[in-house]
Every structure is written in C-alpha cells, then in structure tokens.
Amino acid sequence: MQRLRNLTRRQLLLLGAAAALGVAIGASALAGFVGVALAVVGVTLAGLAAGLLLALHRLAVLGREQRKALRDQRGVLEQTQRRLLGAVEQMLLTAGDRHRDLTELLATGQKTTALGTDRLLRAQTNEVEALLQLFGGFTPAAPMPPSGGFALNPTDLLDLLDLIRTRRPKLVLELGSGTSSVWIAYALEKTGGRLISLDHEPGYARKTRLALAAHGLTGVAEVRDAPLRPVVVDGRTFPWYDVEAVADLREVDLLLIDGPPEKTGKDARYPAMRVLEDRLADSATVVFDDAHRQDEAEALRKWVETIEGLTSEGEALGRHAVLSYRRIVRQMAPTNQ
Ligand SMILES: C[S@@+](CC[C@H](N)C(=O)[O-])C[C@H]1O[C@@H](n2cnc3c(N)ncnc32)[C@H](O)[C@@H]1O
Structure with missing residues (x-):
C-alpha cells in the first residue's frame, strides 16, 4: 500500500490501464472470446513495444546530453588547468627574478656594510692615534x-x-x-x-x-x-x-x-x-x-x-x-x- 502511495499519477494510470487490459484479456478468454483476448494481448504487446522504443529514444537523448555536458565540463576543466599552469609558471618566473634581485641587493648591502665598517674602523683608529698623541703631549x-x-x-x-x-x-x-x-x-x-x-x-x-x-x-x-x-x-x-x-x-x-x-x-x-x-x-x-x-x-x-x-x-x-x-x-x- 505504501509503495502504491509513492507512485506518480502517470504510473498509477499505466498500472490501472495494465490491470484493465489484464482483466479484459482474462474476461474475454473466460467468456470464450479467444479472438478478442488475443487482439487485446496484441494491442498490449504493441503498446509495450512502443513504450520501450520511446524509453530507448529518451535514454539515447539523455546519453547524448550527458556526453555533451561531460565534454563541456572537460573543456572548462582543461581551460582552468591551462590558466592555473600559466599562473604558476608566471609566479615561478617572477619568484626567480625576485630571488635574483634580492640576492643582488643582499650582496650590495653586504659590500656597503663591509665598506662602512672598514671606514668606521679606520676613522676609529685615527681617533685613537690622535688621542694617544694628545695625552702624550700633556699631563x-x-x-x-x-x-x-x-x-x-x-x-x-x-x-x-x-x-x-x-x-x-x-x-x-x-x-x-x-x-x-x-x-x-x-x-x-x-x-x-x-x-x-x-x-x-x-x-x-x-x-x-x-x-x-x-x-x-x-x-x-x-x-x-x-x-x-x-x-x-x-x-x-x-x-x-x-x-x-x-x-x-x-x-x-x-x-x-x-x-x-x-x-x-x-x-x-x-x-x-x-x-x-x-x-x-x-x-x-x-x-x-x-x-x-x-x-x-x-x-x-x-x-x-x-x-x-x-x-x-x-x-x-x-x-x-x-x-x-x-x-x-x-x-x-x-x-x-
Ligand atoms: C659644538 S659645541 C662647542 C664644543 C666645544 N668647542 C668643544 O669642542 O668641546 C657648541 C655649543 O653647544 C653647547 N653644548 C656643549 N655641549 C653640549 C651637549 N652635550 N649637548 C648640547 N649642547 C651642548 C654649548 O653651548 C656649546 O657652546
């Protein structure tokens, strides 16, 4: 009963039609109208075949649509992949340039610091020498x-x-x-x-x-x-x-x-x-x-x-x-x- 309640209106109609056809075949056969029963069986089989063809056609259309959607999705995916790869490559290139720039900057900085320290040391030495001479001249x-x-x-x-x-x-x-x-x-x-x-x-x-x-x-x-x-x-x-x-x-x-x-x-x-x-x-x-x-x-x-x-x-x-x-x-x- 529960299952019957879950069926759609269309499915209930089909089920009703199938039941009616079954009853018609059974009743005709019991009443001795074998020809009528066979005719109803024929109509039923033809209906089933037509329904099957319709379903197959629908399945084929559905399959085509699915394949197209899949192709589209793959296209979008490939495009996204290509963009992503391009961006990563660009990033790597920029990172390489930046790394080189930074290395050069660091080297220049080190040179300047070394030069500054050297100059400072020399100046400091000059001042110490002068101080020694000053105190050497006076008490x-x-x-x-x-x-x-x-x-x-x-x-x-x-x-x-x-x-x-x-x-x-x-x-x-x-x-x-x-x-x-x-x-x-x-x-x-x-x-x-x-x-x-x-x-x-x-x-x-x-x-x-x-x-x-x-x-x-x-x-x-x-x-x-x-x-x-x-x-x-x-x-x-x-x-x-x-x-x-x-x-x-x-x-x-x-x-x-x-x-x-x-x-x-x-x-x-x-x-x-x-x-x-x-x-x-x-x-x-x-x-x-x-x-x-x-x-x-x-x-x-x-x-x-x-x-x-x-x-x-x-x-x-x-x-x-x-x-x-x-x-x-x-x-x-x-x-x-
Ligand atoms: C350049 S200083 C003069 C220094 C002085 N001829 C010497 O060699 O010792 C010039 C003026 O700064 C002021 N001054 C001195 N020592 C200072 C200090 N430690 N901080 C701020 N001002 C100072 C004083 O008024 C001084 O006349």
Missing part, C-alpha cells in the same frame, strides 16, 4: 672632559693644538666652549697665549669654567657668557653671540668657530667672519669646525669668495677647515694739491 691635572660628539674630535684637537704649538697665537677666540677650551688652555699655557671662549648657554659656560678651574687653567682661559641676539649680516637677521662680549678684543691671532650649534638656526655660523673680521690680527688663522656640513660648507665658500685675504689652507686631518687671513691694506692714492 692633565684632572680627568679630561670627553671629546667627540658635541666636542671636537681628537683628530681635530690634535690639528688645533699643533697649530697653536707652531703658530704661537697670543690671543685665541673660541666660539662655543667645552672640552676644546681645556685642551687649548693647556697648549696656550705652554706657548704663553690666552683664550677667550664664548658660550650662549650659561649652563655649558659654567661647566667649562668648572673644568678649567679643576685643571688650574683659569689664568690662561676665560669663558664669557654671550647670549644669542639678532645680528644683521648681508641684509639677513641671524641669532648670534652678543657682540658686546667681544667689544674689548683686538688682534685675535686664532679664531675657532665651533658655535652656535646648528639647531639655533639656518646658517648659524655664517655671521662669524662678517662680524669678527675687524677683530682679527693682520695675520690670523681661522679654524672652522664641522666644515663638511651643508650650511658650513656654503658659509666657507661665501667667505672665501667675498673676504679679501681669506684663503683655505687645504685638507685638514679631522672635520674642520683651516683658513689663513692676511689683512689687505689699500694705500690711499696721493691727492694732488
């Missing part, structure tokens, strides 16, 4: 403040002290006090000169004064407070040392320009030669620290170009430049009376 009375960083490097100090030893300046003016002030004072103590050092920061000025006192050098060196004030040079206003701090100075034989620091403003040290040229002796030496920096290199170029008698002395050992200054005095043309 400090107290621990020396550190060199390098904000202070001059040992190579710069060695050059500077050699200039003092050979040129024997009577008056040294330093812009920016610190460790260098102590070393310069030691050198001047030997040669018989004196040092005036300016500092715009009262805290650093005090620190240098304390260091000079600890080394017993206050008789040789003096640190002056010189706060930054606006100064007009070549039509531009710069924050620069208060000129009052140098008002009494004449005949400066050696000028060390190591301040103000670059953070105080663009071209922070440019006013130095413009303001102090008049304070220099007729023949003087100018040491300009950090001359490799852009602002300082530009200032140096402009000074040499525009200040008569100022010439660069060439390569220095450290990061400073040495300039010599000779005052050019123009003779007044005699007037015809």
Whole structure:
C-alpha cells in the first residue's frame, strides 16, 4: 500500500490501464472470446513495444546530453588547468627574478656594510692615534672632559693644538666652549697665549669654567657668557653671540668657530667672519669646525669668495677647515694739491 502511495499519477494510470487490459484479456478468454483476448494481448504487446522504443529514444537523448555536458565540463576543466599552469609558471618566473634581485641587493648591502665598517674602523683608529698623541703631549691635572660628539674630535684637537704649538697665537677666540677650551688652555699655557671662549648657554659656560678651574687653567682661559641676539649680516637677521662680549678684543691671532650649534638656526655660523673680521690680527688663522656640513660648507665658500685675504689652507686631518687671513691694506692714492 505504501509503495502504491509513492507512485506518480502517470504510473498509477499505466498500472490501472495494465490491470484493465489484464482483466479484459482474462474476461474475454473466460467468456470464450479467444479472438478478442488475443487482439487485446496484441494491442498490449504493441503498446509495450512502443513504450520501450520511446524509453530507448529518451535514454539515447539523455546519453547524448550527458556526453555533451561531460565534454563541456572537460573543456572548462582543461581551460582552468591551462590558466592555473600559466599562473604558476608566471609566479615561478617572477619568484626567480625576485630571488635574483634580492640576492643582488643582499650582496650590495653586504659590500656597503663591509665598506662602512672598514671606514668606521679606520676613522676609529685615527681617533685613537690622535688621542694617544694628545695625552702624550700633556699631563692633565684632572680627568679630561670627553671629546667627540658635541666636542671636537681628537683628530681635530690634535690639528688645533699643533697649530697653536707652531703658530704661537697670543690671543685665541673660541666660539662655543667645552672640552676644546681645556685642551687649548693647556697648549696656550705652554706657548704663553690666552683664550677667550664664548658660550650662549650659561649652563655649558659654567661647566667649562668648572673644568678649567679643576685643571688650574683659569689664568690662561676665560669663558664669557654671550647670549644669542639678532645680528644683521648681508641684509639677513641671524641669532648670534652678543657682540658686546667681544667689544674689548683686538688682534685675535686664532679664531675657532665651533658655535652656535646648528639647531639655533639656518646658517648659524655664517655671521662669524662678517662680524669678527675687524677683530682679527693682520695675520690670523681661522679654524672652522664641522666644515663638511651643508650650511658650513656654503658659509666657507661665501667667505672665501667675498673676504679679501681669506684663503683655505687645504685638507685638514679631522672635520674642520683651516683658513689663513692676511689683512689687505689699500694705500690711499696721493691727492694732488
Ligand atoms: C659644538 S659645541 C662647542 C664644543 C666645544 N668647542 C668643544 O669642542 O668641546 C657648541 C655649543 O653647544 C653647547 N653644548 C656643549 N655641549 C653640549 C651637549 N652635550 N649637548 C648640547 N649642547 C651642548 C654649548 O653651548 C656649546 O657652546
């Protein structure tokens, strides 16, 4: 019964027709109408054969459709495979190129690092050698403040002290006090000169004064407070040392320009030669620290170009430049009376 309920309407109709035909055949045969029974059997067989043919035809159509769907699917699959393979090949090629690029980059990086380390090591060796020579020339009375960083490097100090030893300046003016002030004072103590050092920061000025006192050098060196004030040079206003701090100075034989620091403003040290040229002796030496920096290199170029008698002395050992200054005095043309 359950199975009968699951049959479709069409299947029930067919089943009903088959049952009716069976009953008709049976009834005709029982009633003696053998001809009628045979005719009904014939019709039934013909119907079955027609149904079979129809089913076979449907199966054939279905088979064709399935084969076509399969062909289509295979086509799509092959196309997808081809695309996938192309993408993988492309990826492998790119990965190969990238690997080569990376290897080259790594090799260049290694070379640069090796070169940088080599340069650093050589520079470090130079500084150690300079330091040994500095301490070989003097016996400090107290621990020396550190060199390098904000202070001059040992190579710069060695050059500077050699200039003092050979040129024997009577008056040294330093812009920016610190460790260098102590070393310069030691050198001047030997040669018989004196040092005036300016500092715009009262805290650093005090620190240098304390260091000079600890080394017993206050008789040789003096640190002056010189706060930054606006100064007009070549039509531009710069924050620069208060000129009052140098008002009494004449005949400066050696000028060390190591301040103000670059953070105080663009071209922070440019006013130095413009303001102090008049304070220099007729023949003087100018040491300009950090001359490799852009602002300082530009200032140096402009000074040499525009200040008569100022010439660069060439390569220095450290990061400073040495300039010599000779005052050019123009003779007044005699007037015809
Ligand atoms: C380049 S430093 C002068 C250094 C000095 N000539 C020497 O060689 O020791 C210029 C100015 O920077 C300031 N200064 C010194 N040491 C500093 C530090 N450690 N940090 C920041 N500023 C410093 C001081 O005011 C100094 O006048």
